[in-house]
Amino acid sequence: MSLRILRQNDAPVAGALVESVLCQAARGCSGCLVRHLAFCAALPVEKAHAMEALADDARLKAGEALVREGEPRRGVFTVTKGALRRIRLLPDGRRLVAGFLMPGDFIGFSGTSHYKHTIEAITDSTLCEFSMADMRSLCHDHPELERELLERACVELDATRGNLMALARLNPMERLAGFLVDMAQRRRRQGQDDTEVILPMTRTDIADYLGLTVETVSRSFTRLRQEGSIATDDPHHVRLLDRKRLDALAEARA
Numbered sequence: 171m172s173l174r175i176l177r178q179n180d181a182p183v184a185g186a187l188v189e190s191v192l193c194q195a196a197r198g199c200s201g202c203l204v205r206h207l208a209f210c211a212a213l214p215v216e217k218a219h220a221m222e223a224l225a226d227d228a229r230l231k232a233g234e235a236l237v238r239e240g241e242p243r244r245g246v247f248t249v250t251k252g253a254l255r256r257i258r259l260l261p262d263g264r265r266l267v268a269g270f271l272m273p274g275d276f277i278g279f280s281g282t283s284h285y286k287h288t289i290e291a292i293t294d295s296t297l298c299e300f301s302m303a304d305m306r307s308l309c310h311d312h313p314e315l316e317r318e319l320l321e322r323a324c325v326e327l328d329a330t331r332g333n334l335m336a337l338a339r340l341n342p343m344e345r346l347a348g349f350l351v352d353m354a355q356r357r358r359r360q361g362q363d364d365t366e367v368i369l370p371m372t373r374t375d376i377a378d379y380l381g382l383t384v385e386t387v388s389r390s391f392t393r394l395r396q397e398g399s400i401a402t403d404d405p406h407h408v409r410l411l412d413r414k415r416l417d418a419l420a421e422a423r424a
Contacts, residue, residue: 207274207359208248208298209318220311224304230254230291236277239288245301246278252295253370256287257378267379270371272356278305279323292370345380346390347419350400354410367408 202208210221228247230236236247239258254271268287271277277289277297300308309316340348350367358364369376377387394400399412410416 202250202298204248204250204273204360208250209276209315209322210248213312213315221300221308224300224308226299228297228299230295230297232291232293232295234291236289236291236297237285237287239285241285243278243280243283243285243302245299246276246305247297247299249273249275249277250296250298253292254289254295255292255371255375256289258287265378267375270375270379273360276319276322278302279319279326292375342380342382342386342390343393344419345382346376346387346394347399347416349376349380350408350410351416351420354413365410365413367410369406369408373405 210218213221228236230252236254237244249271250273252273254277256268256271258266258268260266270292271289280286309319353367353369354364357367371379373384373387377384380387382390391400391402394416395402397412397415399410399415401409401411403409
């Protein structure tokens with residue numbers, strides 16, 4: 171397992187890494203930049219010490235796996251920095267991307283004893299980790315956390331149903347427009363400019379998520395550029411020029 175977990179009481183780690191970890195620990199939950207996006211926002215800051223005492227800091231380099239499909243479920247995570255992809259390999263070797271995980275997203279709400287997907291870091295990423303036992307204890311002591319997790323699970327289920335509908339009946343441009351609108355909405359929730367979309371993932375990742383070929387995704391980007399709906403300064407930055415047009419394409423999913 172390539173996951174590295176840093177704890178305050180572990181043996182010393184050299185230089186700037188120790189300083190970074192201790193600085194983050196000093197800030198705690200009250201200083202977390204994504205707390206307003208995360209499930210733990212359901213818990214008032216004055217009660218956050220209960221979570222801080224149980225949390226670990228998990229750090230991944232780009233390409234490293236957080237968990238692998240089939241492994242026993244050992245914990246739950248909140249993404250605090252970076253981006254990850256949730257993937258599954260089919261028996262014939264094809265790869266499916268089930269979703270992308272961004273700051274504030276929660277990983278691990280499930281009744282299964284083993285992970286159903288492999289989760290890999292797209293960029294260098296940091297996550298807040300709790301063991302399954304600790305999370306159950308927190309939810310028992312603070313029912314508001316359990317309610318928030320249940321609400322998030324329902325939202326994720328609705329999103330999954332919407333994606334299945336999109337794969338069943340939408341054309342490539344509609345799928346891509348819906349993806350870009352979703353990414354813009356994430357930016358807005360983070361308090362960032364939603365007229366620009368940052369895409370840390372590759373075109374192959376997007377194709378595997380949308381159920382398309384890389385060539386079809388590239389052609390769809392080109393068509394949206396040619397009609398003036400978007401502009402792309404580079405493959406990872408997309409400016410949404412005609413939001414009305416993109417929203418109309420995306421609404422075909424409803």
